[in-house]
Amino acid sequence: MDxxxxxxxxxxxxxxxxxxxxxxLCQAGKTDVLLLEKNDALASETTSQAAGLVGQxxxxxxxxxxxxxxVKTFSEMEAxxxxxxxxxxxxxxxxxxxxxxxxxxxxxxxxxNEADLETEFISNDEASAMWPMFDFSPAKTVxxxxxxxxxxxxxxxxxxxxxxxxxxxxxxTGVTVEGILTANGRVTGVETSQGAIACDTVINAxxxxxxxxxxxxxxxxxxxxxxxxxxVSVSAVGMHPQLPVMRVPDASLYLRxxxxxxxxxxxxxxxxSLRPDDFENGQTPPRIEEDxxxxxxxxxxxxxxxxxxxxxxxxxxxxxWPTFVPDGKFIIGESSRLRGFVIAGGCNAHGVSxxxxxxxxxxxxxxxxxxxxxxxxxxPDRFLDSEWDAAEAQTLAKRIYETYYGxxx
Ligand SMILES: Cc1cc2nc3c(=O)[nH]c(=O)nc-3n(C[C@H](O)[C@H](O)[C@H](O)COP(=O)(O)OP(=O)(O)OC[C@H]3O[C@@H](n4cnc5c(N)ncnc54)[C@H](O)[C@@H]3O)c2cc1C
Numbered sequence: 001m002d003x004x005x006x007x008x009x010x011x012x013x014x015x016x017x018x019x020x021x022x023x024x025l026c027q028a029g030k031t032d033v034l035l036l037e038k039n040d041a042l043a044s045e046t047t048s049q050a051a052g053l054v055g056q057x058x059x060x061x062x063x064x065x066x067x068x069x070x071v072k073t074f075s076e077m078e079a080x081x082x083x084x085x086x087x088x089x090x091x092x093x094x095x096x097x098x099x100x101x102x103x104x105x106x107x108x109x110x111x112x113n114e115a116d117l118e119t120e121f122i123s124n125d126e127a128s129a130m131w132p133m134f135d136f137s138p139a140k141t142v143x144x145x146x147x148x149x150x151x152x153x154x155x156x157x158x159x160x161x162x163x164x165x166x167x168x169x170x171x172x173t174g175v176t177v178e179g180i181l182t183a184n185g186r187v188t189g190v191e192t193s194q195g196a197i198a199c200d201t202v203i204n205a206x207x208x209x210x211x212x213x214x215x216x217x218x219x220x221x222x223x224x225x226x227x228x229x230x231x232v233s234v235s236a237v238g239m240h241p242q243l244p245v246m247r248v249p250d251a252s253l254y255l256r257x258x259x260x261x262x263x264x265x266x267x268x269x270x271x272x273s274l275r276p277d278d279f280e281n282g283q284t285p286p287r288i289e290e291d292x293x294x295x296x297x298x299x300x301x302x303x304x305x306x307x308x309x310x311x312x313x314x315x316x317x318x319x320x321w322p323t324f325v326p327d328g329k330f331i332i333g334e335s336s337r338l339r340g341f342v343i344a345g346g347c348n349a350h351g352v353s354x355x356x357x358x359x360x361x362x363x364x365x366x367x368x369x370x371x372x373x374x375x376x377x378x379x380p381d382r383f384l385d386s387e388w389d390a391a392e393a394q395t396l397a398k399r400i401y402e403t404y405y406g407x408x409x
Contacts, residue, residue, distance in 0.1 A: 004397060005101040006198040007034035011205055012177045012213055014042040016050070016355040018205035018285035019160035019171070021344050024359025028367060029161035033169040034199070036192060039280060043157035045284065046207050047352060050153040050377045051230055051265055052253055053245055054353040055092055056117055057108050057145050059210070062374040063082035064115040066357030072148055073250040073356035082164035086152030088246045090256075093127055094143040095136070095305070098394075104407050105143045112145070114325040119145045131246065133238040134305050139346075150245055150256055160355075176282045178339065180217040187217075187315055187340030193282075203342045204361065205402035208285045208321045210345035211276035212330075214380075217341045220391035221331065221383055225321035226401040227272040227288055228349060230265025231295050232258045233312040249405035251301040262313055264298050267404040274321065275396060293373050322349040326388070326396035330358060342366060343380045348400060 004259065009030060011018050011071040014037030022035050039045065054074065056067035071089075078087040096102045105121075112119045124136040126404045136142065160173050179191035180202060184260040189198040200347075231270050243257040253266040299309045323346055325331060330347035346377050347354060361378065364371045 004034065004170075004197060006189070007170070007200045008032035008198060008199060009034070009203060010199040011035040011203045012190070012221070013037065013205040013207055014039075014041065014063055014157070014173065014214055015045055015047040015205065015207050016157050016352045017207065017344050017347060017358055019043070019157040019164070019354030020201055020359040021362050022159040022164040022169050022171065024170050024356070024363045026164045027394055028363045030111065031168040034197065035169065035171040036175045036177055036190070037171070037173045040173050042161055042171065042173060043154045045151070045349045046320045046322055047153045047157055049318045050352045051254070051263055051318070052150045052153045052352060053254070053256065054150060054246070055145070055148050055247065057092070057094060057112055057119060057143065059110055059111060059306070061115050064117055066354060066361065067361055068117060070353055070356040074151055077159050077163070083159040083289070085156035085159045087149060088151065088241060089147060089149040090242055091144060091146040092148035092245040092247065093130065094145070095127070095246065095248045096140045096142070097248065097382065100407055101250050103138045104152055105141060110390055111144060117145070118147060121388060129177045130365070133308065136305070138304055148245060156352065159314070169298070178281070180213070182217070182338060185339055187338060201342060201366070203344055205344040208276070208323055209281060209353070210279035210323065210343065216341065217280070217335055217338050219341070219380065221343070221380055221386060222326050222388055222390070222397065223275065223276060223323045223331070223346050224325070224394050224397040225274045226266070226324045226398055227319065228322055229291060229294060229319035231289070231298070231314045231316055231317045233261040234315045235260040235264050236308070236312055247405070248302070248305065252405050253298060253301050255302070262312060264300050264302060266301065266321060267401060268294050268297055269402055271401045273324070273398045273400050273401070274392065275394060285321045288321070290317045290319070292327060302380065313362055322347060322351065324348050324397040324400045326393045326400070328376055328400040330354070330361075330378050331380050332348060332358060332361050332375065333380060333381045335384060337384055338382070343405070349404070
């Protein structure tokens with residue numbers, strides 16, 4: 001191709017995951033990388049809508065370590081003079097309202113200890129001192145993680161792009177990938193809206209379009225977009241950007257301050273999902289109308305802890321189609337069905353916070369002679385080695401969303 005030229009590695013998709021993968025590749029010394037984004041700007045689809053929460057307290061040690069790698073990366077990026085991700089390490093509160101949840105938090109704390117992640121059970125009074133507008137009297141316990149926080153998802157993508165460009169990677173917008181070129185069981189290039197590009201490796205980081213890109217390579221992967229939304233209120237008493245992030249899993253909610261307003265979102269029990277073939281490659285996923293019933297449900301759920309919730313004025317609603325897969329795990333690595341075809345997707349709504357860790361695992365899957373058991377467990381072949389039923393897989397993927405804060409999730 002005249003204008004773009006060929007590349008060793010082509011990354012499809014310029015959201016947080018694609019930009020994070022390019023950044024990780026460059027850090028690992030792979031700089032002959034070309035990222036192609038179909039829209040006119042990076043981070044203009046799902047990433048642009050994300051709340052930017054970054055939580056490290058998880059139920060498995062591998063997931064804690066992945067999130068810790070992201071936090072380390074964000075802290076390093078924020079410390080640099082230019083192109084910062086807007087990372088605020090304000091800490092997080094995880095509030096338990098039931099005895100079962102207390103038992104889960106104790107288990108999570110054990111996992112955090114194993115991973116060397118600092119966490120601490122704090123009293124309701126200590127929690128109240130951090131969020132004075134909230135009534136913590138219904139809380140059975142509160143788990144505090146001081147190194148958690150939040151960032152600005154668009155700024156993160158731009159910060160990755162800035163660093164990758166400095167190392168020589170090329171990130172180009174307004175180019176749609178329309179086909180995967182192969183010969184003798186391996187990738188040889190991509191067909192795009194601006195002609196063919198030769199490459200050895202293609203990385204599919206196309207978010208809600210990851211299914212379409214995999215289909216072009218002859219792979220059928222169960223990646224389902226599930227609608228998600230949250231709202232930001234108008235200025236509310238006591239809100240300021242240094243408040244810790246809060247999660248109330250028994251109420252299925254997360255929240256933080258957004259400047260002087262409240263950002264409140266959650267996982268409604270009846271989710272709305274799409275089949276990936278409901279829209280086409282090259283299109284944006286279907287437009288989402290504001291669902292005020294869901295907003296009302298968030299407000300009802302938080303009211304026992306925050307009696308002013310009903311008086312909040314809603315400034316804006318953010319919404320999008322993050323992707324979910326039936327087992328709730330990332331899909332990362334090269335498929336044995338097509339050499340040189342690597343997936344970085346199935347983010348299960350962790351694609352911003354997880355992006356640095358995902359990038360690191362993509363690199364490990366590509367460059368390490370023997371990747372860890374965890375990284376191998378994320379390989380796309382887990383869905384290609386057996387038959388799966390589309391309707392059943394969609395129900396399971398939707399269930400991952402609906403039980404996002406379920407016990408043991
Ligand atoms: C309301 C909401 C709140 C969220 N909150 C959080 C949060 O707090 N923390 C968190 O970690 N995650 C959160 N998420 C999830 C997070 O947004 C996603 O996991 C993440 O943005 C996925 O990034 P991505 O790069 O995979 O996808 P995207 O950002 O969608 O990027 C994929 C890109 O691929 C491009 N593309 C597609 N097809 C082609 C093609 N054929 N050729 C070229 N380019 C193509 C698209 O245009 C798009 O820009 C939230 C999501 C929503 C909707």
